[in-house]
Amino acid sequence: MKPAVLARKVGQALLAPLIAVVVAVLVTSVVVVVAGASVSEFWDVMTQPPSSRNMVNIVNQSSMIFLAALAAAIGFRMNLFNIGIEGQYTLASFTAAVVAGMAWFPGKLNILVAVVVAMVVGALWAGIAGVLKVTRGVSEVISTIMLNAIAGTLVGYLLSNHGQQYGQGRRTTPIPESSQLAGWTPFAEKDGAIWTLVLLAVLAGVGISFLINRTRFGFDLRATGMNEPAAVASGVNVKRMVVISMLLSGAIAGLIWMPALFGGADYYGPPFQRTLGFTGIAVALLGRNRPLGIFFGAVLFAWLNEQANPLALVADISPSVVQITQGVVVLAVVIAYEVVRRWAAAAEQRALRKALDEQPTAEGVAA
Template sequence: MALLAPLIAVVAAVVVTSLVLMVAGASVGDFWSLIFTAPSGRSWVNIINQTSMIFLAALAAAIGFRMNLFNIGLEGQYTLASYTAALVAGAAIFPGKLNVLVALVVAVVVGAIWAGIAGILKVTRGVSEVISTIMLNAIAITLVGYLLSNHGQQYGQGRRTPPLPDSSRFEGWQLFEKTDGNVWTLVLLAVVVGIGVSVLINRTRFGFDLRATGANEAAAVASGVNVKKMIVISMLLSGGIAGLIWMPALFGQAGYYGPTFQHQLGFTGIAVALLGRNRPLGIFFGAVLFAWLSEQANKLQLQAGISPSIVQITQGVVVLSVVVAYAVVQRWRAIAEQRALRTALDAGVTPEGVSAA
């Protein structure tokens, strides 16, 4: 049963994507051949780096989902946090690596505050976090665009924040040849945050209260959980992690906030959180899958004349298939358990886990 849902999802994704390719007049064989071709050294580096940011985004979304909160505002939270952190780091107020640490703290605080607005609105005014976070997305993106346009440095055809000093950059590690680029140092940040979130959710009282509230709010209230407090803290925590999403790229390669900023990571994180069932280990594999598909998509247009947009369809089908497959398998499991219970009772046997009358 545990393997059935992912298997159904994979088969469904392959079938639907192949049908889309045939309708579009593209070669199904060429598509799957390129997707599953072993990546080059540079592609592996890109996959690792992208996985770290997608993983952080999905962890931020998962915190809210486990609490039964839909933090749709990751995009605005990490955009505003990235701009602010780049501004602080570019100002070089602090020396060396202390400058990096301060910028990371600023990113966490800004992301948490922006998400906390939605949490406070929910517990004080009853405003749905879905509506408020979507509106906050628009406000954050517009605000950053305005500040960058009016106060940023001219850079080519666009504008940017002041570049980071050399002492605040992390060159990362070379896994392959020098021309293949570096794995960013702050990829380790994603590992640390992943372990921290796993311990927090599964090994602490706060994590138990969070899971209990998400599963059954009425039961959580009856057991003494302050639901309003949990909502605010969960949104702050989700936003704080969201603030870190682009930090590996900022200090590993970009060096400033500007034209190189990568959008849509927040929305990708939401999809990967659903794909990974809001568990850090599942999220990790989902992040690797999405990073793999995105990197391999770069070859499609050049080598097979297939639009890379097909990969976005594949990603969407994978997420939808997983959600549907898990729902179907859970229903099958419930039916099987009821049938086994009925059979045991008819035979006069007390099933395991059921106390005798």
């Protein structure tokens, strides 16, 4: 590739994120001003280096957000909107916690079984929407929204009727000490530990990237998502691809809370972190459904969440402003990428038209 062409492509790739960052900063600053707070204090808090404890929390939170976004991205690449990630990881987390608490298997084997159970439960719950789509034509958006409600109600019922009383709430049986993972402590003991199963996010990212970009299945998935009629004409079984994609998306969703479960939560109950599924959808859009882009988006969202904690104390600003920032970033990136894509396409057409116009002249000179 010629240096000029390479430089142009790199510039186009960096232009959209740059536009999105500028827009997000401007819109957030306006919101802070409208809220009657100081813009300088807000950005001073948000841009200060995180403490050691916050760094650990950012890494841990990034792993769960990354898995949630990866699950959403698989559906998006297939042109499916799996909005049911919330219900899938809720039911999977509860089931895995129950299995791990029962301790039917010794030590670390108990962890492996629980993780596999979480993936199977998440896959089966997402598979319901896939089967309904290919057999009855039910939109996966509608079915997954309903399955979210069913999963939440079912877990609540089971926890209320069969869980252990714990303070003002209920919980599953705690995981035995032999199945708990100490994690890695990069700083002082008081700063906490990075969960061992953060590695699940790394393995899932590498595995999905290889599957989508280096296998026939991945090619069929991308082809179906971009142009379904063309995929059908080339022999792709679209219905089978829909079901498999939903199963795969649900399996990854089942892993979302596993790092936290075996990293210190030890049971399903008050420590369970909700809304990660919806956060994952936003991060998948932010990362353009690519594992590398999703990684940066997950770190950004985790960083913003951690930095928002001292806002009320230090700058007397509601942490909710950060949620506005996150939403603006996602919208700005989506719009900016589309604007840059159209601009690049128009530039290529102009260059091609110019080359075609000059061709007769070049031939005439050669004659």
